[in-house]
Amino acid sequence: MVERTVVIVGMTGSMGSQALEVIKKMGSFRVLAGTYHSSFDKAQSLAKEYAVEKLICTKDGYEELEAFLEQRRPDIVMVCIPGFASLPVTLKALRTSKRVLLASKEALVCGGWLVKEAMKETSCELIPLDSEHSAVMQLYEPSVEGILLTSSGGALRDWKLEDLDRAKPEDVLRHPVWKMGKRITIDSATMVNKGFEVLEACELFQLQASQVEVLIHREGLVHAAVFLKDGTIKMHLGFPDMRVPIAYGLTYPDRRYEHRKWPNFAETQLRFQQVEKCRYPAFYLAYEIENDYAKRTAYNAADEVCVEAFLQGRIRFTDIARVLAKVVEKIEGTPRDLQDLKDVDEASRKLAEEVIEWL
Template structure:
C-alpha cells in the first residue's frame, strides 16, 4: 500500500517536531522533505531518526523551496514557518498539494482573502492546526450564531498591572498551559496571538468578528465553543496537546491517533472571564482592523519586531502593545494582491523600528 507523502515546512519548530512524532506513531505516511531555519542539529536528528529524505534551509529567497515543492508534489504540505513568508509559501502549497495543514497564523492574518481565493479556484483543502480552530471545525454546523475561542491569558495573567513593566523574557516564557515557541509564548502573554486567532476564525468560517467571542479560561481544557440558534452551546474539551489537532488535520475525517487519556471531569473546575482591555490592549486592536488587510499586515509585522526586541531586553514588555498600536496607525494602503502586501509588510517593519527609536 502506497504511503501518503508529506512535506513539513518548519520541521524543527514545536509544531514540526510534533508533526513528525504523530506521523511516526500513526504510520502510513512518508515525509519527503522538511525545511529548517537555523537549527541544523535538530534537523539532522529528525532526518536520521525518522528517515526524512531531504532537508532544506529556509532562506530569505524562498524560490528553492518552491522548486522543491514543484518537484516533489507532496499530497500533504504542513506549513509551520513563522513570518510573512508563510503567505506566499501557503499559496504555493495550495497550488501543489491536495491538502494543506496550516499552523502559520500570518498567512491568514495578512492575506486571508488570497488564501480563500486560491482554495476556491483550485478546489483544494486547507485544515487548521490551531487547537482552537480545529475545535471549531469539529463543532461547526449551519445553525451557529456565534463562537467562542478560549485563551489561557499567558504567563503574566495573575500579575498586578503595575508589575507588568518589570516582566523579563524568562517570566513571559513560562507558559502556564502550552509548550510553544518563544514568539507565540510572548504573543500569548500579550494576547496578540488570540487577536490573530480572531482574524483566522473570520477567514476560516466567514463569521464577522462581532460574532467571535474570546474568554480567559485558565484550566486550558475547553478550546472552543459554538452557540446555536436554539440556545444550545457545544464545547470542545481535551488536554493541551498539539499532537491531537495535528493528527486530526492529517487524517481527517478519520481519527487514527490514539491517546486514550481524557480529562477527569470530576476534578475539573471550569472558569471563564472577560478579557481585560487594560491588561491586554494589543488584543483588542484585532477587532478594530479586521476589515483592513494593510493594517492587519502591519499588526503582524509590528508584533514580530516588538517581540524580538523584548526578548533581547531592548524594550519593556509593556512597550509591545504601544509599538503595535502606533505602527498600525501609521500604515495605510491598498492590499490588492501579494505584491501589495509584501510592500506593506516592508513599510510596516520600517515604521516599527522608527516607533521603537522614539520610545
C-alpha cells in the first residue's frame, strides 16, 4: 500500500493528538509536520512518539506553515485549529494538497464561499471531521430533503435557568459526553458550537438552515439523520469517539480502522428533546444570520472574545449570548474577499470588547 503524507495543523489539541493515535494504529501514513501554538513540550513529546518529521510553531503566524505546504505538497492536511485563523489555512491547504480534513467549523462559517471557490479551482477533496457532518456525509444521497444534527446540550443542560448566571468555568468545562478543548466545550454549553454546525452543514450539503434540525440527544449514540423525500429516515449511530470519523476521513472511501465496539440495543434508550430557546439563545442566532457572511464572521469573532473573557472571570456565562447578539446586530457589510473578512473579524473583536466593558 502506498504511503500517504499528512500535515496536522493543531497537532497538540484533542483532535490532532487522536489523529496521531489513529495514524499509528493504521499505518501507511507518514506525518510530515505538525503545528503547535504554545505547547512546545507536548509537541516535542508527540513528535518523538509518533515520528513527526517537523514541528512548526504558529504563535506568531502561519507563514512558515504556508511555505512548508507550498514546498512539500502533502497528500492530506488536517485543519484542527479553532477560530477565524482556520480559514486562510484551509484555503492554502486546498491549493497545496489532495485532501483537506476539516475539523474547524469556523472556516466554512466565516468564508464558506471562498472555500468552495478554492475547491472549484483545484481537484482537492474536502472531508468534514465533525462527528455529525461525517455522519451526514456517509448517509447523504440526492433525495435528501433535510437533516438532523444531534447535540449533547453541554455541561449545564440540567441546571435551572435561574442558576446559569452563577456558572463558573470549571462547571462549564465538565462536558457530559466528549473530551474536548476549552473553547469548544464552552461553545457546547451555549450551543454556539451547534449554531456553527448548522451553518457548516448548509455549506457542505447545499441546504437552507430551515432544512437543518437540531435536537438534544443525551446518549450520544445518534450523530445525525437524513430525511428522504419518500419518508425514509436514515440514522448514523456509534459510540462517541472522534477517532472513528478521523479514520474515515483519512481512508475515505474505504473503512480500514478497526474499532469493533457496538451498543447493546436491548439495554439502550434513544431519547431526543427540543432545544429550549430560553436556555440556548445564542444557538438560535445562527438561523437568523444564515445568508450574511459579515454577521457570521462577527458571530464567531464575538464568541472567541467572550469565551476568553468568561474563562478570565470578566463576564458571566449568560453574558456570552448577550454580547453575541449586540455585536451581530451592529456589524454590517458584504465581504468580497479574505481581506474584507479579516477586517470584519477585527472590527467584531473590538466591538465585542467594547460591549463587554459596557456590561
